[in-house]
Amino acid sequence: FISAFVTAGHIKLMLLHDVRNEDGIKNFFQELHELYLRVALNPFQRAGAPIRSPGFDQRVRAAARKHLS
Secondary structure (H helix, E strand, C coil), X not given: CEEEEECCCCCEEEEECCXXXXXXXXXXXXXXXXXXXXXXCCCCCCCCCCCCCHHHHHHHHHHHHHHHC
């Protein structure tokens, strides 16, 4: 399955998954959007630049384990 989430700021997030879990997917996207906003609002992060933060990656993986397992 492929799920997508589009924010008010036109940020597009996509998720490839095997199991249909609509509530978990919705919660994952909401948490991912909050994590993304924290990084995007950081004055040291350039707009449009790739996010290369091990902390961000760990938090995204933790959210996936929490909501998609």
